[in-house]
Amino acid sequence: MADYDVDLFVIGAGSGGVRASRIAAGHGAKVAIAEEYRVGGTCVIRGCVPKKLLVYGAHFAEDLADARRFGWKVPDCEFDWKTLRDNVLAEVSRVSSIYGETLANNKVELIQERAIVAGPHAVKLASGRTVTAKYILIATGAKPDIPDIPGKTYGITSNEAFHLDELPKRIVIAGAGYIANEFAGIFHEFGSQVTLINRTDVILRGYDEQIRDRLLQISSGKGIDFKFHAEIQKIEKKEDGSLLVHVANHDPLPCDVVMFATGRRPLTDLGLETADVALNDKGAIKVDDDNKSTCDSIYAVGDVTDRIQLTPVAIREGQAFADTIFGNKPHRVDYDNVPSAVFSHPPMAGVGLTESRARKKYGSVKVFTSDFRAMKNVLAGRNERALYKMVVHPDTDVVLGLHMIGPDAPEILQAAAIAVKAGLTKQAFDDTIALHPTMAEELVLMR
Numbered sequence: 001m002a003d004y005d006v007d008l009f010v011i012g013a014g015s016g017g018v019r020a021s022r023i024a025a026g027h028g029a030k031v032a033i034a035e036e037y038r039v040g041g042t043c044v045i046r047g048c049v050p051k052k053l054l055v056y057g058a059h060f061a062e063d064l065a066d067a068r069r070f071g072w073k074v075p076d077c078e079f080d081w082k083t084l085r086d087n088v089l090a091e092v093s094r095v096s097s098i099y100g101e102t103l104a105n106n107k108v109e110l111i112q113e114r115a116i117v118a119g120p121h122a123v124k125l126a127s128g129r130t131v132t133a134k135y136i137l138i139a140t141g142a143k144p145d146i147p148d149i150p151g152k153t154y155g156i157t158s159n160e161a162f163h164l165d166e167l168p169k170r171i172v173i174a175g176a177g178y179i180a181n182e183f184a185g186i187f188h189e190f191g192s193q194v195t196l197i198n199r200t201d202v203i204l205r206g207y208d209e210q211i212r213d214r215l216l217q218i219s220s221g222k223g224i225d226f227k228f229h230a231e232i233q234k235i236e237k238k239e240d241g242s243l244l245v246h247v248a249n250h251d252p253l254p255c256d257v258v259m260f261a262t263g264r265r266p267l268t269d270l271g272l273e274t275a276d277v278a279l280n281d282k283g284a285i286k287v288d289d290d291n292k293s294t295c296d297s298i299y300a301v302g303d304v305t306d307r308i309q310l311t312p313v314a315i316r317e318g319q320a321f322a323d324t325i326f327g328n329k330p331h332r333v334d335y336d337n338v339p340s341a342v343f344s345h346p347p348m349a350g351v352g353l354t355e356s357r358a359r360k361k362y363g364s365v366k367v368f369t370s371d372f373r374a375m376k377n378v379l380a381g382r383n384e385r386a387l388y389k390m391v392v393h394p395d396t397d398v399v400l401g402l403h404m405i406g407p408d409a410p411e412i413l414q415a416a417a418i419a420v421k422a423g424l425t426k427q428a429f430d431d432t433i434a435l436h437p438t439m440a441e442e443l444v445l446m447r
């Protein structure tokens, strides 16, 4: 070990990198971590955390309207974007500093600089300094992938959405994944006129068909304009500062802001060739089941490996890496039944196989659904139906997948995901007495 400056050098202080470095240091390793932007990474600085806070802020639009039906005299309310934006950014700074303290408390040296690989055991910092390490962990994450079209520089991505000077009156969002749909919901609730443009006619590819169809129906009903087979071709800036978005098969769309939510690309511009670290066919760092790259001393975790681009997955990978290499406790991440959510209005959540994937795998499957209007929505006069769906193995009765859309769906699904992960049967759900009156009781009442 004495031959190297540190035992572990981590590039990127996001979800995966911070977890790996503090656990490795806890196992007694000498650890340094480089961060070129802000400690906390995408999730804390410009992902899950500020996004969820905006989702909470946005949902007050519906809560305030519904409150009147519950007897509250709510005067006409105005929304002030700058207040929410600044409060959210302050909270982001608070959480980021906690991450910094965690690193310091675990004696991880934080180097606030860009770092790249300079060989199997060497990292080069932006300042020109080289640090040698027995192991290098790449945890650089991913960045928005923007289509190469004329006028692309007039557009923003989710990175900039958190910093807007003012709320756009009209916003066009390109993309149809979870980030596109979440921001469509956020801006719509704040009062922007939202158009979501998508090059195919499928939103939220990979999520259960019936659930995503329900979101499309509810979102369209609320006034979000979906344009399909509408590939973005060009953005033009007009003299008054507004934008005109040219899309295939549709009239040009005038707007104030264009947001690209067209996918995220692993950040691999890191001198990887100096250590023969190979990329896979998706442009992500190729790793084995123990997160090892094609170079024996270099590992990678999180979005840069493009397995499942979610924070809890990056954290688990960082933990498994550190325990395996430095803690003499080898273990691997189990990618089966990873729950995920879309924080739309209403939100969606799911775990396990969708109906179509289950049919592909098992031929026939049993499907149970509950299509209902939440009690609160009934009194509020909100014509918005929730849908819960359970996909069950045809012979063993094991629950293969659970998918839902409705108020608090992600909160409910996290608990139910434990049962799915544990391999429980539909009968086990049926044997559980309902907790009444809740929405979640539908999970044990599906017949």
Ligand code: FAD
Pocket: 011, 012, 013, 014, 015, 016, 017, 034, 035, 036, 037, 038, 039, 040, 041, 042, 043, 044, 046, 047, 048, 049, 051, 113, 114, 115, 116, 139, 140, 141, 142, 158, 179, 267, 270, 301, 302, 303, 304, 308, 309, 310, 311, 312, 314
């Ligand atoms: P990151 O967290 O991206 O961290 C990588 C870090 O490396 C960054 O801080 C970066 O600045 C730094 N870096 C990069 N290159 C270098 C270099 N050369 N030198 C030094 N530092 C470098 N996931 C969820 O689970 N739930 C959600 O609700 C959710 N919402 C999201 C919303 C948005 C808008 C976005 C964009 C993402 C969201 N995600 C969500 C995904 C989640 O943020 C990522 O999966 C997670 O952050 C990945 O962690 P990571 O450690 O791989 O990378």
